[in-house]
Structures are given as C-alpha cells and as structure tokens.
Amino acid sequence: MTGHRTLVTCRRVLLQLRHDPRTVVLMLVVPCVLETLLRLIYANRLVIFNQAGAPLLAFFPLMTVFLVTSISLLRERTSGTLERLMTTPLGRLELLNGYALAFGVLATVQAGVVSAVTLGLLGLRFRGPVALVVVLALCVALLGTGLGLLASAFARTEFQVVQFFPLIVLPQLLLSGLLLPRQHMPAALHAISDALPLSYAVDGMHHLSHQAGVSAALVADIAIVLAFAAGALVLGAATLRRQTE
Amino acid sequence: MAPAVEFEGLTVDRGARRVLQGISGSFAAGRVTGLFGPSGSGKSTLIRAIAGVQMRVQGRLEVLGSQAGSAGVRRQLGYMTQAPALYEDLTVTENVDYFATVRGGQRGEVLERLQLTEQASQLVRDLSGGQRARVSLAAALVATPRLLLLDEPTVGLDPLLRRELWQLFRQLAAEGCTLLVSSHVLDEARHCDEVILLREGRILAQLTPAALAARTGTEDLDDAFVRLVEGE
Numbered sequence: 001m002t003g004h005r006t007l008v009t010c011r012r013v014l015l016q017l018r019h020d021p022r023t024v025v026l027m028l029v030v031p032c033v034l035e036t037l038l039r040l041i042y043a044n045r046l047v048i049f050n051q052a053g054a055p056l057l058a059f060f061p062l063m064t065v066f067l068v069t070s071i072s073l074l075r076e077r078t079s080g081t082l083e084r085l086m087t088t089p090l091g092r093l094e095l096l097n098g099y100a101l102a103f104g105v106l107a108t109v110q111a112g113v114v115s116a117v118t119l120g121l122l123g124l125r126f127r128g129p130v131a132l133v134v135v136l137a138l139c140v141a142l143l144g145t146g147l148g149l150l151a152s153a154f155a156r157t158e159f160q161v162v163q164f165f166p167l168i169v170l171p172q173l174l175l176s177g178l179l180l181p182r183q184h185m186p187a188a189l190h191a192i193s194d195a196l197p198l199s200y201a202v203d204g205m206h207h208l209s210h211q212a213g214v215s216a217a218l219v220a221d222i223a224i225v226l227a228f229a230a231g232a233l234v235l236g237a238a239t240l241r242r243q244t245e
Numbered sequence: 246m247a248p249a250v251e252f253e254g255l256t257v258d259r260g261a262r263r264v265l266q267g268i269s270g271s272f273a274a275g276r277v278t279g280l281f282g283p284s285g286s287g288k289s290t291l292i293r294a295i296a297g298v299q300m301r302v303q304g305r306l307e308v309l310g311s312q313a314g315s316a317g318v319r320r321q322l323g324y325m326t327q328a329p330a331l332y333e334d335l336t337v338t339e340n341v342d343y344f345a346t347v348r349g350g351q352r353g354e355v356l357e358r359l360q361l362t363e364q365a366s367q368l369v370r371d372l373s374g375g376q377r378a379r380v381s382l383a384a385a386l387v388a389t390p391r392l393l394l395l396d397e398p399t400v401g402l403d404p405l406l407r408r409e410l411w412q413l414f415r416q417l418a419a420e421g422c423t424l425l426v427s428s429h430v431l432d433e434a435r436h437c438d439e440v441i442l443l444r445e446g447r448i449l450a451q452l453t454p455a456a457l458a459a460r461t462g463t464e465d466l467d468d469a470f471v472r473l474v475e476g477e
Contacts, residue, residue: 008346016334019368080330084384087296087324089316090347242314243300245259 005090009098013072014105023068028110031060032117039122046123053124054209055178057133058201060114061107061141066169069103069148070161077152083244092240096233100145107141108134128208128218136208139225140201146232153239172198177206197228247310249274249392249423250295254304257290264290266446267304272425272439277418279434280427281470282443288427289327291443292394295425296324309392320349323390327397329381333370337361340369341383350388358413359383375402382410386417393417393424399433411436431466442473449473 017024035053042049076082085095111134118124126133147168155161175185175193182193182203193199204221211218248271257265264287272278280288293299294306297314306313309321331340337356345352356362359379364372369380382398395414399407411433414424418438426437434440434454442449442457450457450473454466461469 005347008343012332012335012339012343015339016332019334019336079333080326080328081332083293083298084324084326084330084344085347086298087314087319087322088344088348089319241300243298245300 005094006097006101009090009095010101010105013099013102016072017068017102017106024106027064027068027106028113031056031064031110031114034060035114035118035122035124039118039124049122050125050209052178053118053122054126054205055176055202057111057114057118058136058140058198058205059173059176059178061110061137062144062147062169062172062198062201063165064110065103065107065141065144066148066151067162067165068106069099069145070151070155070164071148071158072099073149073152074155074158074161078156082240086242092237092242095240096145096149096237099149100142100233103145104138104141107138107144111137126208127210127212128214132214132218132222133205133208136201136204136222136225139222139229140198142229143197143201143225143232146229146234146236149236150232150239153236169198172196175199176202178202197225197232200224200228247274248272250306250308250425252294252304252306255291255294255306256303257287257294257299258301259290264446265294268446268448270441270448270451272423272441274423275418275421276438277414277424277426277436279437279440280425280443281431281434281440282429282449284429286443287446288429288443289396292324292396292425292427296322296394318392321391323348323385323388323393325382325385325393325395325398327400329369329377331369331377331381331384334368336366336368337372337380337383338365340380341387344384345387348388348390352387353389355383355386358386375406378402379406389422391422393422393426395424395426397427397429399428399430407433431470434466442470444474 035056038053039049115130115133119130151161151164151168155164175189175196176198182190182199185193200221204218207215207218251271253269254267255265256263256267282288290299294302295308295313297318308318311317341352341355356365359382361379361383364376369377385393385395399410414426418424437454439451439453440457441451457469458464461472463469
C-alpha cells in the first residue's frame with residue numbers, strides 16, 4: 001500500500017503538470033535556448049563553450065525542480081490540500097516520495113532533451129558516458145525537490161518563495177566552479193563551495209566532460225550529491241507537519 | 246451505542262489565545278450532530294482537533310475508539326475543510342479520484358450524488374464557488390468513511406442545494422456514517438439529531454433541536470441561542 005500511495009501521488013503531480021503544457025514546454029526549451037546562447041557567445045572558442053556548457057547541465061535541473069517544488073508545496077500548504085491529506089492514511093514520506101518521483105521523471109526528460117540538443121546540435125563533447133550525465137541530472141533534481149520543499153516551509157506567499165531562488169540556488173552556481181575553478185578561489189570561498197552540493201554536481205560534469213570511463217572521483221561526486229539530496233529531503237520532511245496551528 | 250467521538254477537558258491554544266476552554270462532551274455514532282456557534286467560537290478548531298491536525302491539543306480526545314489522528318482513525322475519516330481544499334489545476338474527477346485512492350477506496354457514485362457529472366472533466370479552477378464546495382465535499386465523501394467531519398459544508402450554497410445536501414447527510418447517517426457538521430446558520434439545526442452550541446470556546450448546550458426549542462420557549466433558533474446566552 002505504501003508504494004501505491006506514493007505512485008498515485010506521483011501520478012497526481014504529473015497530471016497537474018500535464019494540465020499546464022506551457023510550463024512543461026518552457027522547462028524543456030529554456031535550457032536549450034540558454035545553451036544555444038552560450039554556444040553563440042563562444043562561437044570561436046569551443047573550448048570555453050565546453051567548460052561552461054557542461055556544468056550548466058547540472059544547474060538546469062536544480063533551477064527547474066527547485067522552482068516547481070517550492071511553488072507546488074507552498075500551494076499544498078496554503079490551499080488546505082496538505083491539511084486534508086494529513087487526515088488520510090498518506091504518510092509524509094509517501095507524499096514526499098511522490099513529488100520526488102514525479103519531478104525525477106520531469107528532470108530525466110529535461111536532461112534527455114537538453115543533452116540531445118547540446119551534444120547533437122551544439123557540439124558539446126563528453127568523454128564519459130552520456131547516460132551518467134542524465135543520472136547526475138536526476139540526482140540534482142532530487143536535491144532540488146528537497147531544497148524546494150525546505151524553502152516552501154519558510155514562505156507564506158508565492159512572491160516570497162520565488163525570492164528563495166536567488167538566495168539558495170544562485171550562490172551555489174556562482175561558487176560551483178562555473179566562473180572560476182574552485183581551487184583558484186580565495187580560501188574562504190573555496191571552503192564554502194566545499195559545503196555546497198551543486199559544486200559536486202559541477203565537478204561531476206567536469207569529470208564526464210574530460211575523462212573517458214567512470215572514475216572513482218566521479219562516483220564520489222554523484223554519491224555526495226545524493227547524500228545532500230537525502231539530507232535536504234529528510235529536513236524537508238520534518239517541515240511537513242501533520243499538525244499545524 | 247458507543248460514542249463515535251468523546252472528549253474531556255479539551256483545551257486548544259492558538260498563539261496566546263485559548264480557543265477551546267477545557268470542554269467535555271461526546272457524540273453518538275450513526276447520527277448527524279450539528280456544531281453551531283458564531284464565527285470565532287471554536288467550531289473549526291474542534292473539528293481540526295478531532296481530525297488530528299490541530300497543534301497544542303490538551304485533554305482526552307478519543308475518535309472511533311482510538312486517539313485522534315492515529316493511523317487507524319485516518320483510514321476511516323472524511324474531512325472537509327472550510328475553504329475548498331482542492332487542486333485547482335486538476336479536473337473534478339482527478340481530484341476526487343486522488344483523494345479516494347489515497348484513502349484506499351474508490352470514487353463510487355459520489356459525483357452523481359452531488360450532481361457533478363456535468364463538471365466531471367472540468368478543471369477546478371474554472372468552477373463556480375458553489376461547485377467547488379461540492380467537489381470539496383465529494384473529496385471527503387469518497388471511500389465510504391465511518392466518520393465525516395464537515396466544516397461549514399453548506400455556506401454560500403443556494404437554498405435548494407442546501408436542502409438536498411442535508412437530505413444527503415441524513416441518508417449517509419442512515420447508512421451508518423457518523424457526521425459532525427458545523428454551520429453558523431442556526432436554522433439548519435433542525436436537520437440534525439443533536440446540536441452542540443459553541444460560544445467563545447465553551448459548550449453552551451448539547452441537546453436535540455426539539456429540546457432546544459422547549460428549553461428556551463421559542464421555535465426561532467436564533468432567539469433560542471440568544472436566550473441561552475442571556476440565561477448563562
């Protein structure tokens with residue numbers, strides 16, 4: 001029964017997305033547009049396009065899933081549907097897993113489409129297995145679900161929750177090594193970047209882009225991202241109270 | 246018959262305010278109990294406490310023989326919040342089906358009973374207020390709950406529909422369901438087997454609608470309420 005309630009919740013979240021095709025199209029098209037823009041900016045410097053384009057593949061699922069999760073869960077909290085669900089046998093983890101599963105599906109589709117465009121049309125090169133690019137994106141999506149859930153607990157309106165994006169997500173991007181390799185950063189910033197999950201996802205994309213095969217460092221990066229995701233989900237679950245004021 | 250819900254010394258604090266002030270009472274299984282009182286009297290808080298979603302509840306509160314909010318109770322509970330708690334971006338059927346499957350049951354005839362078959366495939370965000378209220382009620386009725394907690398289910402509905410809903414509540418009780426229905430329209434008390442009058446977090450009286458009229462010497466329930474308050 002536990003698995004069943006998770007699956008129907010996942011199905012319900014996907015149905016909500018299906019009734020909003022414009023959002024889904026934007027989620028798929030916008031990352032491709034951004035990668036294309038990057039490719040045009042560095043038209044004569046493909047090496048730089050490769051260095052910046054690969055990390056962005058780790059950033060897009062965080063951006064997309066963080067936003068949809070934080071807003072969806074804020075709506076659950078404010079519309080009363082969460083309160084109603086809390087009076088049913090549905091467990092908090094089942095609800096959370098349903099969301100994570102649905103947005104995992106979304107992130108996988110997104111990673112598939114964006115990888116196809118950037119690798120197929122724009123000429124981005126990965127030496128490592130492309131399947132792992134999708135796996136890494138999926139791990140980042142789980143992280144996005146956890147962080148979005150956490151953000152939704154600290155906001156009362158959609159205006160507020162959207163402001164958590166520049167607060168929680170953008171610093172991770174700036175410090176991830178996209179702008180400057182992390183080892184060249186001032187020591188304090190390097191230490192902070194060590195504590196941020198997106199850094200490991202970006203490192204992982206670098207490994208995939210530069211090394212053939214699967215290195216131990218890549219596996220470690222994926223494991224660390226997953227551990228952060230699990231931590232964020234558990235913390236997020238703690239904010240889903242069965243009882244409220 | 247054993248009471249469906251029993252509470253003793255029930256206190257609820259919200260912020261610095263004591264919303265329920267140590268009330269005691271019970272209501273019987275298989276009947277329609279009305280919960281009446283002005284807005285702010287604690288009706289929703291009592292319902293939320295029984296549903297197991299209210300924080301800072303003190304005192305004894307037993308629901309269907311178990312502690313409020315326990316997993317066993319949740320399997321048998323239908324709860325309708327005051328504002329329609331629905332997914333705006335899902336259709337009527339998708340909403341009702343989701344709440345039915347989460348509670349381990351099926352949609353059944355609930356859309357027919359609430360005259361929602363024509364709206365079945367419409368998105369909730371495109372419905373009128375009255376239609377939303379009915380969908381919200383439908384989501385509480387699915388999966389044949391043993392206990393139905395309905396917070397102001399008839400508010401804002403047209404009089405004909407209101408009467409039909411009360412007939413439906415009576416029918417559900419006849420089928421063995423226990424209903425607790427809150428309303429601030431005292432006129433609706435006549436549809437109940439028993440009414441609980443709540444004011445400022447205290448139970449003013451719990452009696453049958455006929456006894457209420459007899460005790461206060463008036464058929465007009467609003468007058469009766471006023472007399473009870475004045476006679477305190």
